[in-house]
Amino acid sequence: MQKHTKPVLAGAPKIDLSGMDAFKDCLLQFGNTPLFFDCEEWETDENPYRRTLRPHVFKYLDFSTTLDRDELLHYTSLTANRILTTIYELDFVFWPRHITPEKLADFHKFYSPELRQLAAVIRPGLERFVFGFLESAVEIGGPWNAASVIALFEDFAGRAKKSGPLPMLQAVRNSADPKHALKTLLLQLAPDFLVESSPMMRNVIGDYGEMQSALFKIVIDEFGYGVHRTKHSTLFKALLTSVGLGDDAHRYWQFYLTTSLMLNNYFNMISLDHRKFFRYVGAIFCAETSFIPLCAQMAALCREIHPDADATYFDEHAHIDVDHSRMVLESLVKPALSAGGDWAASEILRGFQEALLLSEISEADIIAQIRWSDENPALKQLHTALFARIESGQVVVPMQTFVEPRGELSVTHVHDGDELCHVSAGVLRFINGHDRYERMEPGQGIIIRRNRLHGAIVETDECTYHIYSLGDAKACLS
Amino acid sequence: MSVIAFDARRPRASRVDGKRYALLRAPTAAPVMIESTCRHRGGPLDLGDVVCAADGTRAVLQCPWHQRSQPLTTLLRQALPTVIRDGAHGVFILPFETGDRSCK
Numbered sequence: 011m012q013k014h015t016k017p018v019l020a021g022a023p024k025i026d027l028s029g030m031d032a033f034k035d036c037l038l039q040f041g042n043t044p045l046f047f048d049c050e051e052w053e054t055d056e057n058p059y060r061r062t063l064r065p066h067v068f069k070y071l072d073f074s075t076t077l078d079r080d081e082l083l084h085y086t087s088l089t090a091n092r093i094l095t096t097i098y099e100l101d102f103v104f105w106p107r108h109i110t111p112e113k114l115a116d117f118h119k120f121y122s123p124e125l126r127q128l129a130a131v132i133r134p135g136l137e138r139f140v141f142g143f144l145e146s147a148v149e150i151g152g153p154w155n156a157a158s159v160i161a162l163f164e165d166f167a168g169r170a171k172k173s174g175p176l177p178m179l180q181a182v183r184n185s186a187d188p189k190h191a192l193k194t195l196l197l198q199l200a201p202d203f204l205v206e207s208s209p210m211m212r213n214v215i216g217d218y219g220e221m222q223s224a225l226f227k228i229v230i231d232e233f234g235y236g237v238h239r240t241k242h243s244t245l246f247k248a249l250l251t252s253v254g255l256g257d258d259a260h261r262y263w264q265f266y267l268t269t270s271l272m273l274n275n276y277f278n279m280i281s282l283d284h285r286k287f288f289r290y291v292g293a294i295f296c297a298e299t300s301f302i303p304l305c306a307q308m309a310a311l312c313r314e315i316h317p318d319a320d321a322t323y324f325d326e327h328a329h330i331d332v333d334h335s336r337m338v339l340e341s342l343v344k345p346a347l348s349a350g351g352d353w354a355a356s357e358i359l360r361g362f363q364e365a366l367l368l369s370e371i372s373e374a375d376i377i378a379q380i381r382w383s384d385e386n387p388a389l390k391q392l393h394t395a396l397f398a399r400i401e402s403g404q405v406v407v408p409m410q411t412f413v414e415p416r417g418e419l420s421v422t423h424v425h426d427g428d429e430l431c432h433v434s435a436g437v438l439r440f441i442n443g444h445d446r447y448e449r450m451e452p453g454q455g456i457i458i459r460r461n462r463l464h465g466a467i468v469e470t471d472e473c474t475y476h477i478y479s480l481g482d483a484k485a486c487l488s
Numbered sequence: 489m490s491v492i493a494f495d496a497r498r499p500r501a502s503r504v505d506g507k508r509y510a511l512l513r514a515p516t517a518a519p520v521m522i523e524s525t526c527r528h529r530g531g532p533l534d535l536g537d538v539v540c541a542a543d544g545t546r547a548v549l550q551c552p553w554h555q556r557s558q559p560l561t562t563l564l565r566q567a568l569p570t571v572i573r574d575g576a577h578g579v580f581i582l583p584f585e586t587g588d589r590s591c592k
Contacts, residue, residue: 149518151518151564151571154571155569359571363573
């Protein structure tokens with residue numbers, strides 16, 4: 011056994027890469043990459059290296075603390091999660107269907123050593139900022155051991171088999187526009203499903219005994235045994251095209267909700283940091299088991315709403331995840347519990363609960379976005395009453411005016427409080443989802459609910475509009 | 489073993505198969521489920537108070553009936569495996585089978 015009894019480089023200078031000064035400088039430099047600048051289109055056409063991050067706002071954002079539970083949907087969180095997804099995917103190989111000299115230049119820039127170095131410095135700070143809340147959101151007490159964790163997991167698997175209609179799918183079914191709602195839901199699954207199991211692959215490498223081979227067996231299924239047409243991401247692409255959506259990676263980058271990215275980022279985070287391997291074991295049990303009822307119901311929902319939908323992806327998962335759930339429990343969870351003792355029990359339990367919580371948060375966000383999209387015509391009507399109150403002086407709130415030229419695209423974002431948009435000249439198209447919008451002429455406007463993802467584009471040579479920061483629209487109307 | 493779900497936002501007393509359980513929130517540890525019956529005369533510990541022991545050396549849970557107290561360290565050692573997600577969704581594990589799967 012090798013032993014180091016004294017420092018190899020006594021007196022060597024200590025470089026602080028975890029301090030906020032280094033973080034801020036590197037973040038700004040990371041954002042100063044043209045790949046991440048604002049764009050002029052809602053969809054990114056076959057260029058997985060281009061991901062708008064609204065980097066001009068970075069300097070105003072504070073990532074030095076951790077998000078509170080009630081701040082997860084704030085703008086800073088959206089930004090942090092967009093950056094984190096980009097950073098994690100520097101490890102994944104993307105190659106567009108059609109290459110051009112411009113895309114090749116983007117390819118080289120995206121995978122450049124400079125970008126990776128900057129990413130390495132800012133990633134831990136962003137992870138702390140986004141996921142720090144989990145430490146207190148999951149409270150573990152008492153003498154957890156292998157037997158109690160297994161009892162909990164077997165109970166969870168039993169309940170999953172008897173699961174009733176899932177609220178997220180009911181929200182799609184009950185939407186005023188179920189076809190659009192279904193697309194909204196599918197788009198939220200795309201960050202994960204289009205690169206399916208890539209985070210998992212981070213755990214397949216190394217040398218850790220039989221658990222490694224057990225995990226690899228699941229990977230083999232996910233990758234379709236090397237037959238491209240049966241690879242799960244290929245099946246998901248077929249589903250997207252069958253309902254009229256594009257199938258290239260991150261075409262709909264701007265329409266990913268904060269918590270859809272967050273859930274996906276979580277699996278990358280615990281897979282990249284191998285100290286969290288045991289959390290990953292718990293989290294993947296949660297995912298594989300939850301997928302059984304989700305995918306069975308999704309297959310039925312897709313066919314119900316879109317008779318032409320190719321729902322093979324969900325059929326396959328509803329079937330294979332029965333095996334995967336059992337395989338994870340028997341060949342990963344139980345051996346990991348034996349290998350790591352009570353410490354492992356606590357870690358596996360934590361990963362399971364954290365993944366469950368982030369799934370619940372993501373589902374609630376998707377439901378809220380679907381309902382808000384439906385609510386937009388009513389919110390446009392409500393503008394009239396609220397704007398009258400502002401004009402009469404009954405409501406006094408801060409206001410900003412924007413004058414923008416034709417085609418000016420406001421990249422999708424969220425606000426931390428309710429806002430009122432009022433158009434005084436020209437025409438503004440207010441985007442409340444992919445391919446869904448309200449057109450606003452002079453004198454018209456809309457109430458924008460806090461935390462809801464939206465964007466806008468100018469349709470006339472020029473448009474003047476005003477944003478009133480309401481905070482709480484209900485209070486302003488009462 | 490039995491997996492028992494509970495709502496951690498509700499008042500502390502819970503009942504499974506006629507037995508009382510309470511969520512103990514000690515200042516320096518994660519909340520845990522404990523048997524809520526005082527070993528003296530069966531008083532409801534969930535209605536007790538966490539106070540400083542008479543000798544000032546430790547925190548104790550005091551039964552509301554006869555003010556008998558038990559050290560928190562002892563109660564924490566005897567606690568059941570408990571996990572609470574998002575301040576609401578609680579689960580604890582009983583070391584035996586029960587037909588009653590949720591708290592009342």
